[in-house]
Amino acid sequence: MGDFEEPIRTEVLVIGGGIAGGTAALDLADAGFEVLVATRADDLMESNTQLAQGGIVYDSRGLAKEIMAAGCYLNNPAAVRILAKEGPDRVNHTLIHRLDVEFDLKSGVLERVKEGGHSVARIVHRADATGQAIQSKFAKAMLEHPNIRVLLNATAVDLLTPSHHSADRLAVYRPLTVVGAYLLNRQTGDIVRCLAKQTVLATGGLGQIYEHTTNPEGARGDGIAMAHRAEARVANLQFVQFHPTAFYRIGAPRKLISEACRGAGAKVVDASGNPVLKKYDERADLATRDIVARAMWREMISTRVPSLYLNFRDYIPREKILDYFPTIREMLLDYGVDILTDLVPVVPAAHYSCGGVLAKPETAETSLKNLYAIGEVACNGLHGANRLASTSLLEGLVFGHRAARTIESRLTKKPAFDLSVKPWQNAADEPADEALIAEDLRTIRGIMWNYVGLERTTRRLARARMELGRAERTVENFYQSAGVTDSLIGLRNTARTAVLVAEAAWIDRQSAGCHYRT
Numbered sequence: 134m135g136d137f138e139e140p141i142r143t144e145v146l147v148i149g150g151g152i153a154g155g156t157a158a159l160d161l162a163d164a165g166f167e168v169l170v171a172t173r174a175d176d177l178m179e180s181n182t183q184l185a186q187g188g189i190v191y192d193s194r195g196l197a198k199e200i201m202a203a204g205c206y207l208n209n210p211a212a213v214r215i216l217a218k219e220g221p222d223r224v225n226h227t228l229i230h231r232l233d234v235e236f237d238l239k240s241g242v243l244e245r246v247k248e249g250g251h252s253v254a255r256i257v258h259r260a261d262a263t264g265q266a267i268q269s270k271f272a273k274a275m276l277e278h279p280n281i282r283v284l285l286n287a288t289a290v291d292l293l294t295p296s297h298h299s300a301d302r303l304a305v306y307r308p309l310t311v312v313g314a315y316l317l318n319r320q321t322g323d324i325v326r327c328l329a330k331q332t333v334l335a336t337g338g339l340g341q342i343y344e345h346t347t348n349p350e351g352a353r354g355d356g357i358a359m360a361h362r363a364e365a366r367v368a369n370l371q372f373v374q375f376h377p378t379a380f381y382r383i384g385a386p387r388k389l390i391s392e393a394c395r396g397a398g399a400k401v402v403d404a405s406g407n408p409v410l411k412k413y414d415e416r417a418d419l420a421t422r423d424i425v426a427r428a429m430w431r432e433m434i435s436t437r438v439p440s441l442y443l444n445f446r447d448y449i450p451r452e453k454i455l456d457y458f459p460t461i462r463e464m465l466l467d468y469g470v471d472i473l474t475d476l477v478p479v480v481p482a483a484h485y486s487c488g489g490v491l492a493k494p495e496t497a498e499t500s501l502k503n504l505y506a507i508g509e510v511a512c513n514g515l516h517g518a519n520r521l522a523s524t525s526l527l528e529g530l531v532f533g534h535r536a537a538r539t540i541e542s543r544l545t546k547k548p549a550f551d552l553s554v555k556p557w558q559n560a561a562d563e564p565a566d567e568a569l570i571a572e573d574l575r576t577i578r579g580i581m582w583n584y585v586g587l588e589r590t591t592r593r594l595a596r597a598r599m600e601l602g603r604a605e606r607t608v609e610n611f612y613q614s615a616g617v618t619d620s621l622i623g624l625r626n627t628a629r630t631a632v633l634v635a636e637a638a639w640i641d642r643q644s645a646g647c648h649y650r651t
Contacts, residue, residue: 137318139325142550143169143282145540146313146329148289148356151180152526153508154335155271156227156533157540162280164541169327170275171316173288173351173619177272178265181337181348181509182526185264186391186460187248188236189526191224192255193217203250203521204487205645209514212494216515216524216531223530224257232270235259248522249392249421256523261391262460267526286319288619289336289355290557292363292504293326299553309364311504312551319619322564324557328550331503331540334360334490335533338509339373341623342631343483344582347379347389353623354630356510360490361629366500368512369488370630371637371648374520375587376484377401377425380465380477381440387482388464390443392422392522397457398448401429401441402476409441423519423647426481430587433480442476481587485509485525487516487647488637497536503543505536518646565615570624573611577604577631585635589650597635605632 144167147154158168174180190196197217201208228234236257237244247254259266275281291297293313295304313329336356340348361367378394378401379387395401395418400408413428414420420428429441445454454462454473462472470477490499490506494513497505506512508529515528584597605628612625644650 137284137316137321137323137325139556141169141316141325141327143167143327143329144544145169145331145333146171146327147333147335148314149335149337149508150177150272150275150283151182151335151337151508151529152267152271153529153533154333155275156530157333157335157507157537158281159231159274159278160534160537161540162278165280166541166544167280169282169284169329171284171287171289171327173286173319175285177275177283177285178268179349179351180268181352182529183265183268184347184349184389185526186261186389187393187523188246188256188258188263189224190255190523191221191243191245191257192253193221194255195252196255199250199252200515200521200524201517203519204517205519206517207645208517209494212513212515215494215535216527219531220527223534224527227530228267232274234267234270248396250521260460261393261458264526284316288317288319288622289359290315290317290324290617290622292332292359293554294363294501295551295553297363298555300555301553304553308502310502311363312554315557317617317619317622322616322618324559324617326554326556328552330548330550331505331543333536334504334506334510335508336510338486339630339634340483342578342581342627342634343586344578345379345387345480345482347376347387347482347484353627355623355626356506357489357633358626358629360499360504360506361633363501365504366491367489367633368491369637370486370634371641372487372516372518372646373483373634374485374487374647375423375426375481377422377429377481378443378479379482380468381480382468382478385468387480389484390461390477390479394443394445394458394461395419397453399443399445400448401425401479402444403436403441404438406444406447406476423649427587427649429481440478440480443479444476445472446474485520487518487520488512494532495535496539497532498539505540507532507536518648559616561614561616563616565611565618565621567620569611570620573604573608573624574627577601577627581631581634585638587649589638589648594635594639598639601628601632601635604628
């Protein structure tokens with residue numbers, strides 16, 4: 134574990150510790166470079182990676198064609214080719230041999246299953262907790278590696294660029310270059326400079342800008358907002374994928390319930406147990422996730438109910454439930470719901486951002502010098518307008534490795550640290566009012582859910598742009614006049630990311646994939 138000395142110096146700063154950041158960090162550390170992994174979480178297990186229930190693609194036959202079809206052919210062909218070509222080797226090298234992840238076997242060989250949008254069984258998994266199995270191995274390897282320092286409870290405040298933060302006023306004329314980040318020590322409240330020769334954004338998604346999301350607490354668009362403030366290019370932010378089935382209970386997190394459940398026979402029903410999806414699409418519960426999610430949202434609006442239900446008990450044999458969905462059952466038992474006997478209340482929820490900080494698929498480089506973006510925070514064009522199931526973990530592996538190889542070539546030139554950026558100057562000593570933060574978050578998330586959610590109209594988006602613009606101005610004034618905390622940083626990033634998503638949805642008048650305008 135590292136300390137928050139001022140300034141921190143490292144050859145490579147990786148912001149985020151999921152599969153993408155973990156891959157880049159381990160590859161660079163194995164090559165002999167000094168890496169610092171910073172995460173706002175207090176445990177390396179907290180990430181979108183560990184929440185992944187399904188699996189990871191392991192067979193690339195026909196994969197490129199199916200990724201393109203899922204993405205409405207708006208994908209970047211270069212990114213698709215790279216993933217399809219390199220993906221299985223990365224699973225072998227990093228997950229199976231380097232980390233010894235124990236995927237499920239069948240008759241002594243890796244069991245491969247089929248998911249929605251895939252024509253063949255090509256997905257390897259560990260029961261219904263694949264992400265947890267993967268993340269635990271990454272966390273252990275990073276914590277034990279002699280070339281990796283891990284900073285927990287370290288919230289990135291802003292990317293450091295001489296153009297914005299240098300004591301030299303003439304630095305504004307230089308090319309935009311990232312030289313590290315300001316990091317908040319959540320335990321002490323101190324903000325320090327972390328000076329890095331190369332910086333990697335692996336901060337995950339943006340689901341927390343919505344009222345309902347399957348994402349963890351930290352997925353609030355931090356990386357997108359920081360990069361945009363540093364003037365990096367972003368792209369495809371209108372393409373936000375919603376998962377149809379997240380557990381619903383007031384005051385409880387929206388726990389994801391895998392689509393594999395519907396694949397195994399579970400059905401979406403109303404409170405009386407009547408299936409509801411057939412009237413929206415002839416494929417009913419086996420339609421694609423965007424169609425199922427919109428159908429559920431329409432049903433909830435038309436019948437004025439807060440949720441629908443997922444019915445396991447009447448459609449899947451008891452033995453199969455216990456064999457295939459032990460983690461989901463155990464998770465819901467904590468809330469007093471047993472999938473063997475009860476209907477499970479569910480709502481659609483923001484799940485995955487197909488857009489993000491624009492990055493080259495070949496190198497993971499962004500439009501800012503010495504800044505790389507990988508995983509869900511990045512947009513290399515792989516997913517186009519919609520993500521094919523079980524490709525996100527593979528994306529983290531493939532492009533995390535690509536970023537590491539690019540950085541390795543840059544660091545052989547022995548660049549120097551940029552010492553011109555100024556130490557942080559606090560605007561105020563009194564911490565921000567948490568009640569005001571909570572109310573501002575509720576406002577932004579409500580606007581996003583109702584106006585920039587599953588179905589978007591011109592009037593809703595116009596209202597969203599107006600109200601979000603006003604909210605962001607209020608939040609920015611709040612931020613500039615209060616003592617900085619993790620929750621205030623999150624509010625600021627939520628507001629900025631929400632504005633960017635709404636603006637992208639406003640500009641794109643054509644429905645495609647998970648961007649649906651009526």
